[in-house]
Amino acid sequence: xxxxxxxxxxxxxxxxxxxxxxxxxxxxxxxxxxxxxxxxxxxxxxxxxxxxxxxxxxxxxxxxxxxxxxxxxxxxxxxxxxxxxxxxxxxxxxxxxxxxxxxxxxxxxxxxxxxxxxxxxxxxxxxxxxxxxxxxxxxxxxxxxxxxxxxxxxxxxxxxxxxxxxxxxxxxxxxxxxxxxxxxxxxxxxxxxxxxxxxxxxxxxxxxxxxxxxxxxxxxxxxxxxxxxxxxxxxxxxxxxxxxxxxxxxxxxxxxxxxxxxxxxxxxxxxxxxxxxxxxxxxxxxxxxxxxxxxxxxxxxxxxxxxxxxxxxxxxxxxxxxxxxxxxxxxxxxxxxxxxxxxxxxxxxxxxxxxxxxxxxxxxxxxxxxxxxxxxxxxxxxxxxxxxxxxxxxxxxxxxxxxx
Amino acid sequence: xxxxxxxxxxxxxxxxxxxxxxxxxxxxxxxxxxxxxxxxxxxxxxxxxxxxxxxxxxxxxxxxxxxxxxxxxxxxxxxxxxxxxxxxxxxxxxxxxxxxxxxxxxxxxxxxxxxxxxxxxxxxxxxxxxxxxxxxxxxxxxxxxxxxxxxxxxxxxxxxxxxxxxxxxxxxxxxxxxxxxxxxxxxxxxxxxxxxxxxxxxxxxxxxxxxxxxxxxxxxxxxxxxxxxxxxxxxxxxxxxxxxxxxxxxxxxxxxxxxxxxxxxxxxxxxxxxxxxxxxxxxxxxxxxxxxxxxxxxxxxxxxxxxxxxxxxxxxxxxxxxxxxxxxxxxxxxxxxxxxxxxxxxxxxxxxxxxxxxxxxxxxxxxxxxxxxxxxxxxxxxxxxxxxxxxxxxxxxxxxxxxx
Numbered sequence: 001x002x003x004x005x006x007x008x009x010x011x012x013x014x015x016x017x018x019x020x021x022x023x024x025x026x027x028x029x030x031x032x033x034x035x036x037x038x039x040x041x042x043x044x045x046x047x048x049x050x051x052x053x054x055x056x057x058x059x060x061x062x063x064x065x066x067x068x069x070x071x072x073x074x075x076x077x078x079x080x081x082x083x084x085x086x087x088x089x090x091x092x093x094x095x096x097x098x099x100x101x102x103x104x105x106x107x108x109x110x111x112x113x114x115x116x117x118x119x120x121x122x123x124x125x126x127x128x129x130x131x132x133x134x135x136x137x138x139x140x141x142x143x144x145x146x147x148x149x150x151x152x153x154x155x156x157x158x159x160x161x162x163x164x165x166x167x168x169x170x171x172x173x174x175x176x177x178x179x180x181x182x183x184x185x186x187x188x189x190x191x192x193x194x195x196x197x198x199x200x201x202x203x204x205x206x207x208x209x210x211x212x213x214x215x216x217x218x219x220x221x222x223x224x225x226x227x228x229x230x231x232x233x234x235x236x237x238x239x240x241x242x243x244x245x246x247x248x249x250x251x252x253x254x255x256x257x258x259x260x261x262x263x264x265x266x267x268x269x270x271x272x273x274x275x276x277x278x279x280x281x282x283x284x285x286x287x288x289x290x291x292x293x294x295x296x297x298x299x300x301x302x303x304x305x306x307x308x309x310x311x312x313x314x315x316x317x318x319x320x321x322x323x324x325x326x327x328x329x330x331x332x333x334x335x336x337x338x339x340x341x342x343x344x345x346x347x348x349x350x351x352x353x354x355x356x357x358x359x360x361x362x363x364x365x366x367x368x369x370x371x372x373x374x375x376x377x378x379x380x381x382x383x384x385x386x387x388x389x390x391x392x393x394x395x396x397x398x399x400x401x402x403x404x
Numbered sequence: 405x406x407x408x409x410x411x412x413x414x415x416x417x418x419x420x421x422x423x424x425x426x427x428x429x430x431x432x433x434x435x436x437x438x439x440x441x442x443x444x445x446x447x448x449x450x451x452x453x454x455x456x457x458x459x460x461x462x463x464x465x466x467x468x469x470x471x472x473x474x475x476x477x478x479x480x481x482x483x484x485x486x487x488x489x490x491x492x493x494x495x496x497x498x499x500x501x502x503x504x505x506x507x508x509x510x511x512x513x514x515x516x517x518x519x520x521x522x523x524x525x526x527x528x529x530x531x532x533x534x535x536x537x538x539x540x541x542x543x544x545x546x547x548x549x550x551x552x553x554x555x556x557x558x559x560x561x562x563x564x565x566x567x568x569x570x571x572x573x574x575x576x577x578x579x580x581x582x583x584x585x586x587x588x589x590x591x592x593x594x595x596x597x598x599x600x601x602x603x604x605x606x607x608x609x610x611x612x613x614x615x616x617x618x619x620x621x622x623x624x625x626x627x628x629x630x631x632x633x634x635x636x637x638x639x640x641x642x643x644x645x646x647x648x649x650x651x652x653x654x655x656x657x658x659x660x661x662x663x664x665x666x667x668x669x670x671x672x673x674x675x676x677x678x679x680x681x682x683x684x685x686x687x688x689x690x691x692x693x694x695x696x697x698x699x700x701x702x703x704x705x706x707x708x709x710x711x712x713x714x715x716x717x718x719x720x721x722x723x724x725x726x727x728x729x730x731x732x733x734x735x736x737x738x739x740x741x742x743x744x745x746x747x748x749x750x751x752x753x754x755x756x757x758x759x760x761x762x763x764x765x766x767x768x769x770x771x772x773x774x775x776x777x778x779x780x781x782x783x784x785x786x787x788x789x790x791x792x793x794x795x796x797x798x799x800x801x802x803x804x805x806x807x808x
Contacts, residue, residue, distance in 0.1 A: 394457050399457075403484075
């Protein structure tokens, strides 16, 4: 019998001991009966995102958890910036991180146009346009930030930035870094010139100047990344995939992989999200889908804040929401882990491994009874993120045999 | 001093807890004083065949245990089918899985010719022939099954099947899947036409038709695999290798690697084999050979049967046969493991890891005192099958230094 799979990623879960918590990690300090139940009935260990000591992003780690080697498929920062703003990207598209900047007489005087955001949506719309075979879409993000997605034939990411990365210099002409980028560089320079013309004449910017504020009259682009020809989740893993995730970039990644994306009322993508609703939704989806990814972002948010007690409390809330997972081992395989560690003492992603547990009816418990950075390390597994899908598939009875 | 090596593979050893055995695995439930003695004096751990979560065959796993990366050297199903029927294959040969099928007026009406076996040996002999530079050897297997080995210059496995994989269709012309397969496809189509002619006229088939049974007048071939240029065991590992194994395919693999193949009276390749004889033979061979592979198939047989008590009993019998291993640590390194798990609850190979122990005089015991899926997991090693040969070589004092 083939089982369904639920992979629950507690973002930035791993941590280091904190004096705020009597030298325990937030996970160790949390009252977590349900996580401990899974540990007591499952296979435990530590998981290195990508490989031991690699300090990775949520993007690369999730790709590899989903069975895609990021060394092969990671398209770079540009496409993920676009995904993060909720833009759709498709294989063959070229995407950039972008800034609205201030250009005075051909020189960039503020790379961030005073970090102004008001009106940027209008500016972005104004420079979202088609030119010949190419279409350009710009979306405004936080403050001065934006993303640009270019669609059209034979785009190449072998090109440089228009962002001079310093003030007091003119915007760079986009230059190919390889002859294969020649045509794309031309296309981009023509577009950026047109964008400059439109932005300079735009009502929003004229008003800003009138009010003595900095106009966003230059779109500086950087980190070109071409979206690779990436097989769909179903093509790659021969499963019908769903996700219950909050972060826009992760929804975008799942859409790119043609997984079904589900929203849950009250799910906010941060602390205080509807954890129970997300997990119940995932449990429901096991009847219609073979694989469900759940990401809960709140643990990472608390880690970036350096807030030990908050991270502990978030874990307690999530643990309470996990109650329904204990009764579905007859038809589902459950894995709980993190995508990386975000130690409160470091306030950023570290390269520490994260605890992992696999549970379904009929597996052998490896003598571990608690789920945390220390206890899980006495379990049987020392794996990388790229092994997770293979283990899930085989526990679900879904693997092909290699050989005979 | 260089020591000899005995690698004992208990086929399909790993398992999961079974209610038939009070929630223990067959290995945990077995009285196994000798395996536990090895664990108590050795280095223990768990071994992932190929890599974590991969559900592998005995063929790919044994190749990697013997130091051959199956991603490089695995020739596919065809050659192993031929090896399994006791046929010799050589680098450059092309081998196929084959069926005797029934062709009526150019259409396959039964892909298995009524699963008839009687007379197939004669049919196979009749279509084992030379055509120009090429020689074709067919051997009959179980029921309608057979294997075909082609020898000759510049053969390619970039070709399709003649098997239409459905009834009611004519046999396929063999088509190249790449221009490099053009010549081989021609050679194969000429052969299959000749085989069809010979089979149709054959006495065995005329008699079947007379008796209202289905003639085996068409050889359907599939899963073409070219035997790679594979270094001999001695070339690869700089050791004189021997094997004491029952399964025909594994004897064939060892012959392909030019290891010496030894038979033991009473060794049957299944439950009730002469385990003691095999292990005593391996111990004897340490005086003439550097490396001895022993495979005991009975554990896998019991796992495929889903028979917990039988698998436990088989392990107890094997354990008793292991007595002589305890007194040879002065001149031999011993490793006991499985090639994969065959959980009784799954009745097939799973992707679970297997316990492993290395023992020779002078190594440090890592605190493990029992040999089983759980106890071994508290040992020091987390390795893959491809690490085993390196560890054996170094414990035997046979490794070259990498660097200085």
